[in-house]
Amino acid sequence: MRNFLTTIFSKDKSPFASVKAATSWCKRLQEVDTQSQQLKIHQAVAAFMTEQRVASLESLHVLLLLDDAVQLSYEAVCYQYISNPRMSKDIEAKLWKQITHFAADMVAIYQCFVQAEVEGGKKAELALLMPKVLARSLHYLSIQAKWHYFRFEKVPSKLWILSHQLYRLSEIEGCDSNPFPLYTLHGKEVTSCADEYIQMLMLGSLSSNNLSVRQIDWVDRWLNQWSKLIQLSRKFQEGRYHLCVNLQAPEGPQKIQPDCEGEPFRYWGLHDLMQDVADLLRRLDGGSLPRDIGMGKDCPAPLALELLKHLDMFWSLSIRNSVVQRSERKKVAKIADIISGLDCIVGHVRLDNDKFMRKSATDERGHVDYDEIMDMRLYGFVSTRTKEKISPAKQVENKQNDWFVWSIENESAGGYGAVVQFSENEWVRPGLLLANRLGRNENWQLGVIRRLNRLTDNEVYVGIQSLAIAPVAVSLYMEKEERKELISLAEDSAFGVSDLPNSRMALYLPHQVDGKNVNTLILHSADYGTNKIYRVQARERVFMVRLGSVIEKGIDWIWVTVFVLSQE
Template sequence: MRSFLNNLFSKDVSPLENPRQVNAWCKKLELADPQAQRQKVAAVVNAFLADKIKPEPAVLQALIRIDESVQMGYERIRYQYVSNPRMPKEIEQSLWQDITGLADSMVKAYLSFAKVEADGEEKQAYDAMMPLVLARCLHYVGILAKWHYFRFDRVPAQLWSQAHSLYRLSEIDGFDCNPFPLYPHHGAEVSSCADEYIQLLMLNTVSSNNLSVRQLDWVDQWLDKWSRNVLIARRFQPDHHHYCVNLSGKQGPEKIGDDSQGDPYRYWGIYELLNEVQGLIAKLESGTSPANLGLGNDVRGPACLELLKHLDVFWGMAVRNAQFTRSDRHDVSKEADVVNGLDRLHRKVRSDNERFTRQPDEAKTGVDYDEVMDMRLYGFVSARTRSRQAQAPQIVQRTEAPDWQSWRVENESEGGYGATLEVAGAEWVRPGVMIGMRFGPDDSWKVCVVRRISRMNEFQIYAGLQLLSATPVAVSIQTTSTTPAPPRALEVTDFEAFDSAALHTMNSALYLPYEVDGVTTNTLLMHSANYDADRTYDVQARERHFTVSLGRSLDKGVDWTWVTVQVLSQKH
C-alpha cells in the first residue's frame, strides 16, 4: 500500500532539472514504445525551453544523453513515415508533426547552450561538447529539410540561415572537420559538422527531381556515407568546384556564377562523389547486391540501379557545367502531346518521316520532308526528289490510338519550352529524361530533354524542356566489325525513314543534325545499352547503309546517350 501511494503522489522530476538521475530516467524510457519515448522526450525538452532552466554543463550532458536514448525509437517513427507513402492524410499529418516537432525542439534546446558565455572550467566543459552539439543541430536541421522535401515544400529561409550559422560557428572554432561518432548506436561510423552540412546541401540539389519519399530517403542514407567524399573550400577553383553556398544568405546551394565570389561563399566539387556513384553502378550491373555494397537491406536492385543512374546523370550535368543557354521566353497557351522512351519516340518519328517523305503531291497534309532537306542542302528541290515523289504510291494514314500524355505549354523560346503537367501519371518525369513533343496531329514530333522541374503543389509539376531537334530522322543501328575506311562528310539527305521489316534485328536510334561550335554535326541518339565508344556501327536509313564511328558524348540520360558520329563508309 505504501508503495502504491508513493507511486500515486510522486512527481516525475525532469532529468534536466536533476541531471544525476538522467541514466535511471533513460533506462526507464527504453521500456516504452517508440511513440511514447518521443512524447516523453518532447515533454522534457519543451518544459526545459519553457521553464528557462539555467544552462550549465551538467544539464547539457543530460540533454546529450536523453537525445541518445530516444534515437532508435525516433528512427522507427521516421521509418514508419517513409515506408507508408499512402497512409491516410490524418496519420501523415500527425507523424509529420511528431517528427518535425521533436527535431525543432532539439535544435532550440542545443542552441540555448551554444550562446552561453562561460569562463574557466565551465568554458572548457562547453568547448569539449560543442563539436557534438553543433553536429547534432545540423543533423536535426537536415531532418527538418528532408521532411519539407517529402511534402514538396520549400525549406524555410530561417532554416537555411540557421544551418549556415551553425556551420560557420564550427569553422570559427576550428572543429568543422573533426570526426567523431554522432550517436553511440551508429557504432564505428563517424561524422563531423562538415559532413552533416554537406549532406544537407547535396540532398537539396536533388530535392526538386520528382523523386518519391522512399527514393529521397535512400539518397539521404547514401549521402550519410558519400558526404566524406566532398570537401568544402573557401577559395574557388574553376576546374574542380561545381556548387557554392552563401553563408550569409537565406537559401541553399546554387550553381557557381560570376557574382559567387567573396568571403561568405563556400565551394565544393563532386568528382569523387560521382566516381563513387559510377563505381556502385558498375558493381550492381555485375551482380553485386545493394546490401553487400552498404546501400541498405531494404533497397531493391533494379530500383536502386535506376536511382543511381539518375544521380549519375543529374550530378554529371553539374560536372560538365551544363549551363544551357536560355533564350528569351514569351508566354503561350498550347496543349502538347508528349511521349517518353526512345523506342516509342522512334516509332513516332519514323511515322513522321514516312508521312512527309513518301506522300505524292495530291496527298500531302504538311511540309514535304524531302523538299525541306533539299532546300536546306541545295536551295531548290532536286529532280531526283520530284521523280521519287511522283512514283511513290499513295499512303493511307491509319488512325492510331493515343498513347501519349497531354501537357500544357505555358512559355516557349528558341531553345525550349516551359510546361505544366499533372502529378498523376508523371512519376517518370526527371531531369535528364528524353521526351517527344508535338503540338497537334499535323505537327511533327520534336526531341526534347527535361532539364529542370519544380513541384508547384500537390497536384502539378512545372518542367523546363530543352529542344534538341525539330527534324529528327528515325534510323536503326547495329555493331559491326567492318574495317574502318577514311571518313567522309555526311549529308542530311542521306537519311530517310527505314523499312520496318528490319526492326527485329536492328536497334532503334535517332539521327539529329546538331550545331556544335557553329558547324552542323552528325549525331545519334541511342540506347545507352548499345553505346560502345570503341566499336563501329552499321546505320540503316531505309535502303541505305552507313558504317560510322562514335565521337564525343554530348549528353546522356539514364537509358540514352547522345554522341557525335563520323561516317567511315557507305554501302550501296
Template sequence: MREFITSLLSREKSPLSNPKIAMAWCRRIDVLDPQTQLGKVSEAVAKYLEHPGKPDFESLQALVMVDNVAQAAFEAIRYQYVSNPRMAKDMEQRLWQDIVGFSQRMIDSYQRFIEHEGDEIYRTAGFTEHMPLVLARSLHYIALEAKWHYFRFEKVPGKLWTLAHRFYRLSEIEGFDSNPFALYPARDKGVSSCADEYIQLLMLATLSANNLSVRQIDWVDQWLDNWSKLVQLNRRNQDDRDHFCVNLQEPQGPQKIQPESTGEPFRYWGLFDLLHEVQETIKRLEGGASPAELGLGSDCRTPSCLELLKHIEMFWTMSIRNAQIQRSERFDVRKAAEVVHGLDVICQQVRADNEKHTRQPTETRTQVDYDELMDMRLYGFVSARTRSKLQQMPGGTIGAPRIETQSWLIENESKGGFGAVLRYSENDWVRPGRLLGVRLGDAQNWQVGVVRRLARRGNDEIYTGIQVLSATPVAVSIQQINGKSSNEPMIVSELTELGGIELPSQKLALYLPYRGQDGSNMNTLILYGADYASDRLYRVQARDRSFTVSLGSILEKGVDWIWVALQVIKQ
C-alpha cells in the same frame, strides 16, 4: 498555501535537470513502445523549452543523454513513415508532424546552448568540449527536417537554411568543422563532423527537385552518410573544379555558380570525386556485387538500386556540364504542347512526321515497319494481328499507331528550350534526364527534348525545364555489323530454310543534327544504352538511304538511353 508548497515539492523534476535524473528517467521509459517513448521525450523537451533561462552544463549533459536514448525510437518512427508509402492520409500527417516536430524541438534545445557559447562560464565548465557535438547534432536534425519537406515536394523554410549556415560558420570560426567523432556513439559505427552533416544537407538539396519517391530520397540520404566525405567545401572558387556554391548569408540552399557569386559569404564545392564513386559503385553492381556488400543498405535491391544510381550519375554529370553554361533569356508565353516519352514511342511519332510526304507502298518498301519491330522486341516474331493490320491499311501505306499524348502548358520559352507546367498526379514518371517528344501545336512537327529541372509548386502542380535537343529529328533503324567494316548491302529480311521470314537484329534510334558548344555542327544518334557498342560499326537506315557509321564520343547518358556523336564511313 501549504498545499501549494507541497505540490511544488512533490512535482517531478525535469529529466533535463542533470545527468543523474536523466539516467533514471531514461530507464523508466526504455520499456515503452517507440511511439510512446518518443512522445515522452518530445513532451519533456517541450516543457524544458517553456521555461527560458540561462542553461547550465548539467542540463546540456542531460540533453545529450536523453537524445542518445531517443534515437532507437526516433529511427523506428522514421522507418515506419518511409516503408509505408500507401498509408492513410491521417496517419501520414500524424507521423510527419511527429518527426518534424521532434526534430524542431531538438534544434531549439541545442540552440539554447549555442546562444550562450561565448560566455566565459561555459569555457571553464566543459562546454567547449561538447560544442562540436552540439553543432553537428543540430545540423543533423536540420537535415532530417529538410528531408521530410522534400518528401512532400516542399521548399525548406528559409529559417532552417539560416540556422544551418550559422551553425556551420560557427564550427569554422572555432576551427573544428572537420574534426571527426561519432555523432551517436552507441549507434554509429562510423564518424561524422560538422562539415559532413552540413555537406549532406547541401547535397541532398541538389537532388530534392528530381521528383524522387520517398524511398529513393531516403536511400540517397543514407548513401550520403559516406559520400559526404568525398566533398570538400572551399572558400575560393576554382573554375575547373567547383560546380555548386552556397551563400552563408542568404536563407537558401545550393545554387549554380554565377559571376556575382564571389566573396566571403560563399562556399564552393565540386562533384568529381563523388561522381567517380557513384560510377565505380555502378560498375561493381553490374559486375555482380550486391547492394549490401557495397554498403548501400540491406533493404535495397539491385535493379531499383542500379536505376537510381544511374539517375544520380546522369543528374550530377549534367550539373558539371551546366556549371559552365549560362542560361539564355526566357520569354513568357502561353501555349499548349503535346508530349510523349520513351524512345520507341518518340521514334514512332518522329517517323510519322518523316514519312508525311514519302510514304511507300507495302509491296515496294525497303524498311521494316515499326509495328513489326515492336513485335520482334516484345515477342521475338511478327504477330498475325500486325500482318493483318498492315494489309488492311488504306493504300498499303506504313503508319504509326495512334498514341496517347499528354498535354502540358508552356509558360516560357528560350533559345534552347522552354518551361512547362503539368499535373503531378498525371505525370509521376517525369524525372530529370527523361527523353521527351514534344509538339507545340498541331501544325508543327515533333521535337526531341530532355527534362532538365523540376520544381513542385503546389499539391498537384510541377514546373519543369526542358532543353530541346533537336527541332528536326529523323527516326532511323540501326543494325550492328559484326566486324569493323562490311561491303554487303542492307538486308531487311531473309528467307529461312523452312520458308519463313527472319528479321535481322534491327533497333530503333533517332538521328539528330546538333550544334556543339563550340559552334560546330555534328551528326549525333540517340539509341538505347543496351544497343551501344563503341568498337562496332552500324548500318543506319534513314528512310530510303543507308549509311555505315561508327559511334564516337558520348554526349550524354540517360537511365536507358545514350546520346553519341557519329561518323559516316560510307553511304
C-alpha cells in the same frame, strides 16, 4: 506523512535536474513502448524550454544523454513513416507532425546552449562539446528538410538561414571538419559539422527530382558516406567546382553564376562523388548486392541500380550545367502534345519522316507508290513496313494514347517551360527524353527534361531543353548479327525474304561541339560501345558509322558522336 508528501512534491522529476537523475529516468523509460519513449523525451525537452531552465554545462550533458537515448525510438518512428507509403492522410499527417516537431524542438533546445553564457572555468569544457552540439543541430535541420521533400514542399527559408549560421559558426570555432561519432548508436561511424551540412546541401540539390519517399531516404543514407567525398571551399576554381551556396541567403545550393564569387559563398565539386557512383554502378552490374557494398539491406539491387543511374545522370548534368548559361525566356500561352521514351519517340518521328518523304515523292511522281510495286515483285505481298509507311495517319491515330497534353508557359532559344498536373504526369524526371509538337500537322521536336519545381500539391513546373527541331529516325544493324538473322530468315520464311526483325532504333540529329558541326545519334544505352561499328539506315540512305565519345547519358538512353566511314 507530511514529510513524505513534502518529499514527493519538492523533488524535481525532470531528467534535466542532474546527469544522475537523467540516467535513472532513461532506465525507467525502457519499460514503455518505442513510440512512448520518443514522446516522453520530447515532452521533457519541451518542458525544459517552457520552464526556461538555465542552460548549464550539466544540463547540456543531460541533453546529449537524452538525445542518445531517443535515437532508437525516433528512428523507429521515422521508419514507420518511410515504410508505409499507403497510410491514410490522418496517420501520415500525425507522423509527419510528430517527426518534424521533435526535430524542430531539438534544434531549438541545442540553440539555447549555443547562445548560452557559461562561467569562465567551464568555457573550455563547453568548447569541447560545441562541435557535437552544432553537428546534431545540423542533423535535425536536415531531417526537417528531408520531410519537406517527402511532401514536395519547399524548405522554409528559416531552416536554410539557421543551417548556414551554424556551419559558419563551426568555421569560426575551427571545428567544421573535426571527426567524431554523432551518436553512440552509430558505433564507430564518424561525421563532422561539414559532413552534416554537405549532406543537407546535396539532398537539397535533388529536391526537384520527383523521387519517391523511399528513394529520397535511400539517397540520404548513401550521402552519409558520399558527403565525406566533398569539401567546401571559399575560393572558386573554374572547372573544379560545380555548385555553390550563399551563407547569407535564405536558400540552399545553386548553380554557380558570374556574380557568385568571394564571401559569403562556398563552392564544391562533384568529380570524386561521381567516381564513387560509377564504381558502385560497375559493382552492381557485376552482380554485387547492395548490402555487400554498403548501400543498405532493404534496397533491392534492381531499384538501387535504377536510382544510381538516375543520380549519375543528374549530377553529370550539374557538372555540364555549371558551364552552360540559360537563354532569356519570354512568356507564351501554348498547348503542346508530349511523348516520352526513346522507342515511342522514334516511332512517331519515323512517321513524320515518312510523311515528309512521301509528300515529296507524290509531288514529283503523282500517286504511284513504287514501294508497293517493289514489294509485290520481290515478295508477292505488301510488307508490314510498307503498309505502315503508306498509312501514317492511321498509325498516329492508333498511337494517340502515347502522348500527354501540356501547357507551355515560356520559351527561350534553348527550350521551354511547362506547368503540368502531377497526378497525370507522375513519370516526369530530370533527364527523361521527350518530344513535343504544337499542332497535329507539326513535326515532333526532341528535348530533355532539365529541372522540376513543385508549385502546389498537384502542379509541377517542368523545364525542357530543346535538342533538335527535326530529328531523323534511323535503324541500326551490326553486320555479323545481320548475316546470321538473314540466314535464319531464309530458312524459316516461306517466301525466302522478309523484313529484318529486331533492328535497333535510334535518332540522328546534327549537333555542335566546340563550335564545329558533328553527326550524333541518340540510342539505347545497351547498344553503345566505344568504336562500335553500325550500319545505319535512314529510309533509302545507308551509312557505315563508328560510335565516338559520349555527349550525354540518361537512365536508358545515350547521346554520342558518330564518324561516317562509308555511304552505300
